[in-house]
Amino acid sequence: MVPSASKLRRKILFRKAKIAEETKRYDHMVQFMKEIVEATNPATDLSPKERCLLGAAFKNFVTQPRHAHLAAATKTKSWINHFSGPLAASFLLTSKMEITSACTEIVQLIDCRLLPSAVSKESKVFYLTLKGDVSWYMAEVKGAFDGMGDAGVANSAYAEAWGMVTELGLMNPHRLAFEFSVAEHFFNFRNSPVDAFAAVERAVSISAISSPETSPAVPLLTFEGGLQLAANLLNLKHRLQNVLQSKAAGPSNSPAGNPAGNP
Template identity: 75%
Template sequence: MLLSAAKTRRKILFRMAKLAAEAKRYDHMLRFMKEIVEATDPDKDLSPKERCLLGAAFKNFLGVPRHSHLSTAAKTSSWLDNFTGPIAASYLLTSKMEICRACAEIVQLIDCRLLPTTVSNESKVFYLTLKGDVSWYMAEVKGALDGMGDEAIANSAYAEAWGMVTNLDSMNLHRLAFEFSVADHFLNFRNSPVDAFAVVDRALNLQAINSPEIRPAVSLLTFEGGLQLTANLLNLRQRLKNALEIKAPESPDHQICRPATLPAIP
């Protein structure tokens, strides 16, 4: 009876989280998803749909504050006079602390509650990807010097996940999300569109996907968001290709050179 009541509560919270997402109330969405984690047996992992909604809650909750902070920092960088300079610095510090507190909470939840209970490579890749994403978000708002530790955490999480994606279907939702996140990391944090293009191009290598060694892309149909992620990767690839061709017109054949140091996604 108790198990049934807990299961019913999780279903209600899940529906409320989806409703909050439709209403774009991401603070409510995140609160409901945290309650789902609390209502889940400590020895059990979340369901695939719950995992995806939890990740969406965190990233949507962080999205607007993060971009607003970066935009405000860029716009106020020239405010050097005695009156407006300290005002901008004080506001940006408050904003940075709020973002970092939210990011640190996510990393702690992943390390202490979510990763220890997961057994599948799929779940591990998902949680490590989310950990990598929020860690470089934190490094991004902290700056090059203060964010070095968080950058190292992001790199470590991505590297660990990178070693696990070989066991996932080439069109698996979590693998596609991982590849998109790594490309986003290279492009917007490391400022390396060449590396970003190499990741996206390999993820969309249809010849490799259709080879006999690769299992059929069943998960493209069975996981929500797979088609959208593929479309996002295709769009990102085209934008990167256009940007790189414009950036390096002196190349005689306009070929995009890939860095030899970038590990190939299997």
């Protein structure tokens, strides 16, 4: 059976996006994935591989500028009261605009195109998790006051996803990816390693993994990037354990924070 012109175009664009990912040209990767969305029937959802690559494209695209912005913001604090203050402020503003522009674009794409056509719970959870992630990225670079609205959007997206996550299997990769995102949100944005650790514990519970209901973990093993996701969760758990142990050994015990029941 000969594939339709739109399907063939999507396949070609998907391969180009994979090549762009391998060569770390994330700007090209984003463009190819946007073209895939445009080439897809508006009433049809992306395939699981396409939506995963779309999320990877946008997150990889903003990761380096985001980290650079945060590092620059820390290093340039001493400049503000000196002659180079305006120069530092101008650089940080340009950086912030670049990040917020990319994040706003994916949030709009999710709200206006991807979520309305999503059918499965896995697809909806994926898009809502991605929306939550990029929203707190925006809040992070805007600062506590200017980013309040974006932080609220992130909380709402995670809360909506949580309502569907609990209906997915314990080893469902979309559930694990959601828990990883929530843990990073608590740890890196809300500065609450206690809540972050609780989220990771939910995801990598040994008793849950070894239960008959979740063995074998076929969905995770067959999910593209599933093994890397599991490794990321374990690495994050180890980092959080070290942070909590360090805090417990200090003058005060574990930091304030509410237990991470609902995100």
